[in-house]
Amino acid sequence: MPAIGAALDNGKTEEPYWKRIFSGFEKSQEWMRDTKPDVAIIVYNDHASTFSVEMIPTFALGCAAEFPPADEGWGPRPVPVVQGHPALASHIAQSVILDEFDLTICNKMEVDHGMTVPMNLLFGKVEKHGHWPCPVIPLAVNVVMYPPPTGHRCFMLGRAIRKAVESYPDDLKVVIFGTGGLSHQISGPRAGLINSKWDKNFLDNLSGNPQKLVRIPHIDYMREAGAEGIEMVMWLIMRGALDEKVDEVYRFYTVPASNTAVGHIILTNRGRGGGRKSAAKAAAKSKRPAGKLKRAAARARVERIRG
């Protein structure tokens, strides 16, 4: 991700190596433009920017009005300040805490490449003095220090978030991004590990059989997908926010992006009897998945992409 961010920020997206990666996101950007979400909930992990080793919250929800890009040591990325949605965020916080998920609330928080690079990949390039297309609610998950939350816990939190969004008084179209790696290891003598079979299998099940994924123990992620591949549990929050049955709108996977595999998948809820409140959609990306959870309908738009 940092390498993808640097390629974006330094105008290298047309170079053949990077074009192979960025062109995989063109369809998804089109889908996102057509979908026009009112809010994006972005599940991501902080990379030693806002949270160091002083405090390590397992789930931290950004309830602030805005989230400045963090200075990760090279100056902040040249992207706009991310606008929050404090009203929906605090509604979600109250709802999921009463549903027994003990979130940390962040009323002040900077966001690093772990969030802003996936935003660029799905929203496209946005000038520093421009505007992101919609407000964002960041949900930072600890996947840096072992143990991260279990896949099952993540999936159930996704469900609780969906319940919270559905009980919000305004009818909003909400997308939810799961982000983070597919297989990759960037630390120690085994660095460079990629397991494409695992990734493909994970994406197949994410789409069609998520219950198969929720009980994968951490040791299996770390052994098969790399020490840092355990970030994949974040995709399950996105998946939990969607219907059991979803449509896979789009999928892209390639190796390598610098040191990792990169891919993404877009999932949408199937309409509920054609009603307007057709519910969730998911867009998932690797090295960030995006998921989407929604209340108002965007089905017509989704179909256009499918066709």
Added chain:
Amino acid sequence: MARERHDYDDIPGTFVFDAERSRQGYGINMFCMSLMKDDNRKAFKANEAEYLKKFGLTREQTDAILKRDYNRMLELGGNIYFTAKLGATDGHSFQHLAALMTGSTQQDYAAMMLGGGRSIEGNRSRSGKNAPSKHLGAAGRGKSAAGNRKAKSKRSPQSKTRSAKRK
């Protein structure tokens, strides 16, 4: 005090940054965090050993940092997202660090990544647990893979039909 043993100690070439290492390596990681500020980077570069005294490091930790022994830093509680900041302070790309940690040249490491990365085969276990995870076995082998293929071939024509219908 000896480290508690864990199932993940069996993964080769891997130092899992767990709660124990997080405590043990607090100084290493806070030192690395300090390098996000330019003044601190300059102070560190001006006198590395002196600068490191501020962080309550053990002698082994200090040595590992001074020698840029990245694997040893991880073993002693450093985390890669933090130690990468030291690499950046030295002006190195991440691939340079990855090559160092894997005992490879940067060129060979880059070539390995372009070729699809390090294979999982032979890299799962120190103790011979080489069978793929039963939770997500390798595709193309065993029951689950067959199931997945089926699920997939079922899915795609379905969505095509559906979009065709709606047109």
